[in-house]
Amino acid sequence: MTDQICRVSAEEFQAILDEGVTFANWWGFQTESLSYGRFTLRQPVRKDHQRPGGIVGGPVLFGLADSALYGLVMTVAGPVKMAITTDMSIRFLRPAGLRDTDLLAEARLIKAGKRLVIGEVAIRHEDEEDPVCHATGTYSIPPK
Amino acid sequence: MTDQICRVSAEEFQAILDEGVTFANWWGFQTESLSYGRFTLRQPVRKDHQRPGGIVGGPVLFGLADSALYGLVMTVAGPVKMAITTDMSIRFLRPAGLRDTDLLAEARLIKAGKRLVIGEVAIRHEDEEDPVCHATGTYSIPPK
Amino acid sequence: MTDQICRVSAEEFQAILDEGVTFANWWGFQTESLSYGRFTLRQPVRKDHQRPGGIVGGPVLFGLADSALYGLVMTVAGPVKMAITTDMSIRFLRPAGLRDTDLLAEARLIKAGKRLVIGEVAIRHEDEEDPVCHATGTYSIPPK
């Protein structure tokens, strides 16, 4: 897989977020790294991402995971901004504290079909190995 | 099930959102109705909930579904603000357009255990019957 | 939904199981009832469906849920025997005892698309209301 060409650039992905994903700004995503079948998205956590217990809310983590998969899909299918999630299964493993360290969502390809791309994502604090969240999801790529 | 007593009030749930769920404001949730094992959450859709295609982003729908389940849990377990999602499986069924009509997330109890509560949620436009999104999820209730 | 025509008969469904689903015999499925968007499958539990604790094994319940969805798909799409599961999310709610009463898997339509059909299934003992298992799943219907 590693010798296949990444079909989107960080700039193209960022432009798609800037132009069409109006909520990306609220989340505060930044592309960390990408290659064919791999995509890492970084997110600083802010006070307004919080839920009771002083931890990051599940919806905030879902948005991060889903957006990392969105980027992953583009590494194999190109800048298909109309790709949409068909389903996601997400597991919250331990509380994600509201700390100074960013969250990293590391997405990895499970299957690249012509119309469906399936991947998994693990989210962790930048300075920790154990994930706080794990998700698998399917994206549907619209016909051209 | 219908003759059991609802263990949270709309005011108590709203107070939990106001005090501790800082992101609830961005979403714009409003409690529509609640009874034991049922909870409906209403959400107006705004321009900043949008993703490419002029539709509501998946993470916005997830946040709505997850919060409706949070309310559902409290109808059976009381105002347990520390209840946390352990996992969710969410399916996006059709695009949710950015329309004037609100979204309604209707949650229904599947199982109320002592420590785990499982429910399902269907999200639809207020003026349509067909759901745009369906989810099932488990909440864990911390020991007192 | 109730006034739409069921597109498969119990006999057609049974013939598909008999001819092509070699493992259906081991499970022992029997069609209980069907209509457009509804399908109920009955299953007696046998000693060889057992796992430690004297309860029905998870894989046995999965097979029952998946097969009820298979029937559900046909109520809306006709006898499409090549329809295949793309994904399932299954929750085991309480132990299913090895009792004399049969299990009933009641499937209900969530969405009928041209290529994808999504449904949910609850499994319960015939003489009990509370489900032992709940699942949602997507079936893909091959182009003709």
Added chain:
Amino acid sequence: MTDQICRVSAEEFQAILDEGVTFANWWGFQTESLSYGRFTLRQPVRKDHQRPGGIVGGPVLFGLADSALYGLVMTVAGPVKMAITTDMSIRFLRPAGLRDTDLLAEARLIKAGKRLVIGEVAIRHEDEEDPVCHATGTYSIPPK
């Protein structure tokens, strides 16, 4: 993780299958390898595992994945035969042909909690790299 001690032996796991998992015989599982946080289960495919299209039925793959997770749980928690699946999310990626080569289910630990163990499983034909099936699941370990 690699330097932690595996808390079950292949013989102990096999004994649990032999004594209490009556359906394991029908499936035909064999432990391939195990270490802390890793478990690989092998399964020959037989004619009676077949569904229309001449492929292995989804329930057969589910049973293989679930049983590999069962073994995985024991590598971290010891021979806890009463551990039970609370939920599984399974994705069928491509048809698993009824071939002479066996299927291998490779399970990997995501999180080992005291009461909940979460893992993922990929199933592939022995002579192919691309998985036919991917699943994540949670097992609950009963208090002693």
